[in-house]
Amino acid sequence: MRTSRKLPGICDDSYFxxxxxxxxxxxxxxxVENKDFPVVDDARGELMKEKIEQARLEGDSVGGVIECVIYGYPEGIGGPIFDGIEAKLAQILYAIPAVKGVEFGNGFEGSDLKGSENNDAFAxxxxxxxTLKTNHSGGIQGGISLGNAAPIVFDCALKPTPSISKxxxxxxxxxxxxxxxxIEGQTRPLCRTPCGSGRRGCRSHRTLRSFTCIYVTEEKAMSGRPDLNELRGKLDEIDNSILDLLEERMATCREIGNVKRENGMDVYxxxxxxxxxxAxxxxxxxxxxxxxxxLFKTLMDISKVHQNKPAFGVLGRTLAHTYSPEIHSLFDSSYSYSVIEREPEELETLFKSGVFQGFQRHDPIQEKRMRHVR
Structure with a gap:
């Protein structure tokens, strides 16, 4: 979640x-979160600082609006009526004493539009x-999040600090x-703390961000629906583990094939x-x-072919005829090959690995010879 800010008469660069x-x-x-003054447009931020300083010199204060944008929230979170994201999020936002208004999407501006103008078309x-062609709804429809189709967007209006020296x-x-x-002592020209405690370093946008994060994290957990990206990441880890095990299994199958051939045993x-x-x-x-x-029938069929095929390594440079699919396609289906790229310093390790029973070196053949092969 990220935030930007608006003060009376000065608007920061907005999502809309x-x-x-x-x-x-x-x-x-x-x-924005890493800036001393959290705005998107620094030039407008300077104008806001001037307005805040002017209010301070006058012994007064100003209010403002914080725009919040939540990217990447899973789709389908929330529900109708009391379970809606707007209903639950507004409840926790209004727990911040300075917050006096919450507006989702285009909010009150939507009341001036026709339905055909305010509706967000899917595309x-x-x-x-x-995705959506527009996001007047603020990434929430029917109280339910839209996921990557559109981010959740809402505004919070903060009242001016009531404790002023004027x-x-x-x-x-x-x-x-x-x-x-x-009022004597320390006063602030802009609300910066959740409850007027005056602690140095607290800022209203950070308070708002923290409250929002509490809600969205809890709601996501209670929904029982894990994030799609998290699931895909987990699946990638499983696939990587399967590949490692498959490599180990194929190497073991080759060893079994060697033992069977040495002892005159049937592979199948x-x-x-x-x-x-x-079992x-x-x-x-x-x-x-x-x-x-x-699954294992397919795996065992592959293993049988793998056990029956002695492995030979053919060393060649790029564009060598050993790399040509046209040549290798002339062999029957029991023959297969793959290109394994290795740096020169890795060859000794490859020779000692026992994967290959022999090696042969080939240089590139001339193009005129290739024509006869085709």
Missing amino acids: DHGVNDEGFRNRLSV FDEDGNL TQETVDLEAHKNTTIN VPAREEEKFK LEEIAGFESRPYVRD
Whole structure:
């Protein structure tokens, strides 16, 4: 989540000045949190500072609006009526004493538009991703988040700091009469703390950001729906582990093939294979059991071919004929090859690995010879 700020008469660069998923604005917004004065447009930020300083010199204060944009929140979080994101988020935002107004999307401006003007049309972008042509709804429709189609956008209005040094009217309850008051000591021309505590370093945008993060994190956890990117990352880790195990399995199969050839044994033993299938089906989980036999049948077929094929390494330079698919396509289906790129210093390790039973070196052949092969 990122924030930007607006003071009376001075507006920072806003999300609504750009496209729904404008990357340029998102990148500029991402560095706001690290700035001493958290605005997107630093030039406008200087004007805001001048306005705040003017109010301070007058013994007064100013209010403002903080625009919040939440990118990457999962789709489908929230619900209708009391479970809606607006309802729950507004509740926690109004717990900040300085907040006096919350507006989602284009908020009150939407009341001046017709339905055809205010509706957000869905569309696919150039990459085929679902998005919105406009985001008047603030990334929430029916109380439910839209995910990457559009970020969640809302504004919070903060009142001016009430404790100011300027003379103000009040009453004396004991004397039961009208009077005036002057607040002495430290006062602030702009709300910066959650409850007027005056602690140095606290800023209203950080308080708002923290409160919002509490809500969105808790709501995501309670929804029971993990983030899609997290799931894909987990799947990538599983696939990487499978590849490592597959590499180990194929190497072991090659060793088994060597032992069988040395002892004159058959590579394929149907009874052993069926016994293995049944054992695997017994220990397989509910999700995988229906697919175990087909999966391992394919895997064992590959292993049998792998065990029967002596491996030979052919060393050649780029564009050598050993790299040509046209030449290798002339061999039958029992033959396969792959290009393994290695640096010269890695060759000794490859020679000693035992993966290959022999090596042969080839230089590039001339183009005129290639014509006869084709």
